[in-house]
Amino acid sequence: MATRVQALALLLLFLLFSPAPAADSMSASSPVADGQTLVSAGGVFELGFFTSPASTSTARFLGIWYKGVAPLTVVWVANREAPITGTTASLAINGTGSLVLADRSGRVFWSSAPSNVASNSPVAKLMDSGNFLVQDANGTGPDLWQSFDYPSDTLLPDMKLGWHLTTGLDRYLTTWASPGDPSPGDYTFAIDIRGVPEGFIWYNGTAPVYRNGPWNGLRFSGEPEMAPDNGNFRFEFVANSTDAYYTFLVENGGGGNVVSRFVLNQSSLQRYVWLQQEHAWSLYWSLPRDQCDRYAQCGAYGVCDASASPICGCPAGFTPASPREWALRDGSAGCARRTRLSCTGDGFLPLRGVKLPDATNATEDASTSLDQCRQRCMANCSCLAYSASSIKESESGCIMWSSSLIDIRQFESGGQNLFVRLAASDLPSYGDSPSRRNTALAVVLSLSGLLFGLAGFFLWTKFMRNKGRRQSTRRLTSFDSSNPLAPVQDRNMDDESSESKGLRDVTLFDMPTIASSTDNFAASAKLGEGGFGAVYKGELGGGQKVAVKRLSKYSTQGLDEFKNEVVLIAKLQHVNLVRLLGCCVHGEERILVYEYMENKSLDKLLFDKARSAQLDWSKRLDIVLGVARGLLYLHQDSRFKVIHRDLKAGNVLLDGDMNPKISDFGVARIFGGEGADSHTRRVVGTYGYMSPEYAMDGVFSVKSDVFSFGVLVLEIVSGRKNRGMYSSGEQTSLLSHAWKLWREGNALALLDKVVAIGGDREPEEVRRCVQVGLLCVQERPEDRPHMAAVFLMLANLSAVMPQPRHPGYCSDRGSTSTDADCSLSCTVNEITLTVVEGR
Ligand SMILES: *[C@@H]1O[C@H](CO)[C@@H](O)[C@H](O)[C@H]1NC(C)=O
Ligand SMILES: *[C@@H]1O[C@H](CO)[C@@H](O)[C@H](O)[C@H]1NC(C)=O
Ligand SMILES: *[C@@H]1O[C@H](CO)[C@@H](O)[C@H](O)[C@H]1NC(C)=O
Ligand SMILES: *[C@@H]1O[C@H](CO)[C@@H](O)[C@H](O)[C@H]1NC(C)=O
Ligand SMILES: *[C@@H]1O[C@H](CO)[C@@H](O)[C@H](O)[C@H]1NC(C)=O
Ligand SMILES: *[C@@H]1O[C@H](CO)[C@@H](O)[C@H](O)[C@H]1NC(C)=O
Numbered sequence: 001m002a003t004r005v006q007a008l009a010l011l012l013l014f015l016l017f018s019p020a021p022a023a024d025s026m027s028a029s030s031p032v033a034d035g036q037t038l039v040s041a042g043g044v045f046e047l048g049f050f051t052s053p054a055s056t057s058t059a060r061f062l063g064i065w066y067k068g069v070a071p072l073t074v075v076w077v078a079n080r081e082a083p084i085t086g087t088t089a090s091l092a093i094n095g096t097g098s099l100v101l102a103d104r105s106g107r108v109f110w111s112s113a114p115s116n117v118a119s120n121s122p123v124a125k126l127m128d129s130g131n132f133l134v135q136d137a138n139g140t141g142p143d144l145w146q147s148f149d150y151p152s153d154t155l156l157p158d159m160k161l162g163w164h165l166t167t168g169l170d171r172y173l174t175t176w177a178s179p180g181d182p183s184p185g186d187y188t189f190a191i192d193i194r195g196v197p198e199g200f201i202w203y204n205g206t207a208p209v210y211r212n213g214p215w216n217g218l219r220f221s222g223e224p225e226m227a228p229d230n231g232n233f234r235f236e237f238v239a240n241s242t243d244a245y246y247t248f249l250v251e252n253g254g255g256g257n258v259v260s261r262f263v264l265n266q267s268s269l270q271r272y273v274w275l276q277q278e279h280a281w282s283l284y285w286s287l288p289r290d291q292c293d294r295y296a297q298c299g300a301y302g303v304c305d306a307s308a309s310p311i312c313g314c315p316a317g318f319t320p321a322s323p324r325e326w327a328l329r330d331g332s333a334g335c336a337r338r339t340r341l342s343c344t345g346d347g348f349l350p351l352r353g354v355k356l357p358d359a360t361n362a363t364e365d366a367s368t369s370l371d372q373c374r375q376r377c378m379a380n381c382s383c384l385a386y387s388a389s390s391i392k393e394s395e396s397g398c399i400m401w402s403s404s405l406i407d408i409r410q411f412e413s414g415g416q417n418l419f420v421r422l423a424a425s426d427l428p429s430y431g432d433s434p435s436r437r438n439t440a441l442a443v444v445l446s447l448s449g450l451l452f453g454l455a456g457f458f459l460w461t462k463f464m465r466n467k468g469r470r471q472s473t474r475r476l477t478s479f480d481s482s483n484p485l486a487p488v489q490d491r492n493m494d495d496e497s498s499e500s501k502g503l504r505d506v507t508l509f510d511m512p513t514i515a516s517s518t519d520n521f522a523a524s525a526k527l528g529e530g531g532f533g534a535v536y537k538g539e540l541g542g543g544q545k546v547a548v549k550r551l552s553k554y555s556t557q558g559l560d561e562f563k564n565e566v567v568l569i570a571k572l573q574h575v576n577l578v579r580l581l582g583c584c585v586h587g588e589e590r591i592l593v594y595e596y597m598e599n600k601s602l603d604k605l606l607f608d609k610a611r612s613a614q615l616d617w618s619k620r621l622d623i624v625l626g627v628a629r630g631l632l633y634l635h636q637d638s639r640f641k642v643i644h645r646d647l648k649a650g651n652v653l654l655d656g657d658m659n660p661k662i663s664d665f666g667v668a669r670i671f672g673g674e675g676a677d678s679h680t681r682r683v684v685g686t687y688g689y690m691s692p693e694y695a696m697d698g699v700f701s702v703k704s705d706v707f708s709f710g711v712l713v714l715e716i717v718s719g720r721k722n723r724g725m726y727s728s729g730e731q732t733s734l735l736s737h738a739w740k741l742w743r744e745g746n747a748l749a750l751l752d753k754v755v756a757i758g759g760d761r762e763p764e765e766v767r768r769c770v771q772v773g774l775l776c777v778q779e780r781p782e783d784r785p786h787m788a789a790v791f792l793m794l795a796n797l798s799a800v801m802p803q804p805r806h807p808g809y810c811s812d813r814g815s816t817s818t819d820a821d822c823s824l825s826c827t828v829n830e831i832t833l834t835v836v837e838g839r
């Protein structure tokens with residue numbers, strides 16, 4: 001009994017002397033004075049008066065901030081335009097449900113718009129979402145007012161950015177004037193609903209600074225890195241007859257809610273996430289990414305490619321409108337048509353992998369197919385371009401442009417297809433009949449949007465045979481080798497000599513020589529089978545051993561294109577690349593001749609129980625480093641950015657000293673030259689090495705090569721084939737096995753049993769290789785490092801390395817095939833265009 005009384009007394013004492021728990025709501029009878037705050041029920045947000053910590057001013061503002069987060073992170077401010085002097089102001093709610101912020105003298109600094117719904121007893125409540133909501137006390141009526149409808153510079157989860165069309169409510173972000181001053185700044189981020197809805201950052205409400213492009217069912221066209229649902233965030237865009245808004249939601253992951261805010265910070269859009277452990281905000285994503293994000297950087301019809309130099313280029317059929325400025329790297333004048341449109345008989349030039357142009361004057365019809373869209377655009381002479389309006393399942397719907405195409409940029413991956421109207425005579429055609437060859441300068445331009453990322457690729461060829469006309473061709477546009485889109489003026493090139501120079505290092509073999517060197521492609525001479533064809537061992541007259549690659553038949557490239565590709569590939573020279581010695585063309589046959597590698601391919605050694613012990617740890621590490629070097633060269637250092645597309649142990653050859661050399665690089669390009677019919681193309685990769693985005697969506701970038709490299713590294717460490725493990729039941733692929741060991745802190749257990757390591761250094765090297773391997777095979781391409789970073793992490797034991805996230809798997813699509821290569825028939829956005837230019 002006594003104890004119960006004591007407990008009661010204690011409770012009473014506690015109730016008497018503990019501070020009252022902060023309220024989450026206010027009513028007409030309980031205003032909030034300066035010094036008091038409201039705290040949301042779950043303790044997430046706090047509302048009250050503050051002085052900006054980053055400012056010397058003592059002005060007071062009413063705002064909402066994260067409770068318990070330092071430094072003060074304000075997400076909403078009421079009286080942005082009227083700072084309060086002194087500390088006598090209070091927030092009250094009046095009879096018509098308006099919030100009124102006034103000081104003792106009755107001066108009103110801010111008030112919320114009165115609601116058109118009458119309420120007898122309005123209350124205002126701070127929610128855990130950060131919303132400040134005015135409702136009737138009975139809690140059943142409609143919301144009378146909410147702060148989410150009047151954003152400051154911050155978008156919180158569930159907040160809507162954009163329009164409620166029936167009421168005309170436009171919700172947009174306005175930057176702070178400066179980090180310490182919440183008064184409205186010069187930049188706003190708003191959804192523009194003229195034409196097809198898209199987001200714009202405006203300067204001074206009038207000048208566009210950035211545009212994120214129309215929503216394509218998955219993401220904004222200008223933000224290819226945006227995953228519609230990445231496990232942490234879900235992004236949504238609603239556009240119907242009553243609403244047009246963007247919103248994002250956070251998912252409740254295993255470790256509790258993700259806390260994230262999206263801020264317009266001057267001209268920069270930034271997404272922050274709260275790191276619970278570090279007690280800090282981390283910048284998760286931000287804009288602008290590069291110069292190409294600047295609105296209309298390359299003017300009308302110009303295409304901006306951040307990885308090219310110069311960044312502005314003109315599509316086929318267009319030339320710089322102002323060549324002088326263009327040459328001075330000012331692309332703002334844009335591009336002009338070579339030939340005026342004639343309406344009838346025009347055609348369409350596909351631009352692959354781009355951000356769709358400004359759609360404020362465009363029209364959308366989501367109900368049609370892409371084919372109908374093309375027909376409609378063709379039938380309307382004022383239609384200048386069209387594209388699909390959704391790429392959610394497949395390309396469907398229709399957007400048509402009828403004014404200049406402004407603000408197009410090229411993406412390495414994740415861009416969309418835009419079809420630009422061109423006069424028939426400007427249309428790239430694939431004809432190179434001998435008669436035309438004599439009079440035309442053909443420029444082959446590889447618009448390899450997704451496959452090769454366009455960057456740094458060049459390809460030109462010409463068929464000027466008529467010496468008498470050489471003078472005049474000098475004035476024709478040729479192409480800057482560093483940028484396929486950028487014409488350079490008046491490059492004086494001697495056609496004959498540049499051709500012979502290109503071919504100097506490449507031998508043209510004839511078929512009898514090749515056939516006899518390989519015993520007529522005898523089965524006994526066969527070394528292996530790659531994604532692009534079979535390889536045979538050959539011996540040339542002087543006893544020189546060569547590897548002969550007989551390309552699969554589905555390369556339909558013309559003879560000259562093929563030779564040009566070979567010349568290009570032959571120019572890629574690096575100690576870690578297999579040398580291409582020459583080629584052979586005979587009827588349909590296309591054959592490549594490589595230097596021969598004594599120790600054949602890595603898979604023959606690595607996965608062979610009897611021979612794998614030959615590869616001790618230091619050899620394995622050398623091989624990893626060598627392959628990394630070779631791939632880095634292909635991706636970055638060579639004159640043309642080359643994506644391998646089929647990197648695997650079978651394509652790493654070892655010379656007499658066990659030096660690794662990558663083979664088969666650049667061969668993918670040879671399959672790029674189908675001309676007109678480039679929409680469908682068989683893409684060959686190897687099961688187990690293919691990145692998820694390639695296997696599933698056919699999206700290709702350097703990061704897909706990085707994925708394959710990661711698989712290769714894990715294979716070299718473990719001595720196990722990635723695909724070989726799928727058969728043994730659930731989730732036992734090499735990647736998940738490595739991931740499991742890594743998370744258990746047991747990376748060394750992955751090491752091949754036949755390899756012995758010792759000392760301090762070697763275990764660290766193994767761990768590093770496993771970590772690099774896992775970083776490279778991460779699910780999201782943007783998480784994977786570039787080869788330059790990979791090489792640094794491998795070569796430098798003190799380089800800082802991020803923690804890998806969950807790896808991606810090809811097998812997740814439910815493929816049950818465990819055998820051989822999985823050849824996918826994908827639509828891959830790769831096209832090689834020949835622009836045949838009249839004199
Ligand atoms: C409440 O405040 C609003 C905004 O200042 C004002 O329009 C309205 O008349 C006020 N209502 C009453 C009953 O004072
Ligand atoms: C609650 O208040 C609203 C607004 O004043 C009113 O429309 C509604 O009828 C009320 N409901 C009840 C159950 O009192
Ligand atoms: C901002 O726009 C207004 C007109 O809307 C104009 O008068 C003013 O000069 C502009 N300010 C700047 C800095 O461009
Ligand atoms: C528009 O979309 C919003 C959100 O999904 C929905 O609430 C609204 O009812 C829709 N309007 C129409 C007319 O479908
Ligand atoms: C604005 O950006 C700067 C640096 O980019 C950062 O330090 C600052 O915290 C940002 N402001 C907000 C409100 O997030
Ligand atoms: C849209 O049309 C208006 C009026 O013709 C024009 O001034 C404006 O430049 C056009 N905008 C774009 C992006 O083409």
Ligand SMILES: *[C@@H]1O[C@H](CO)[C@@H](O)[C@H](O)[C@H]1NC(C)=O
Pocket residue numbers: 363380381382383400402
């Ligand atoms: C052609 O397109 C223009 C611009 O979109 C539009 O105004 C016009 O009505 C269209 N004409 C026809 C016949 O559809």
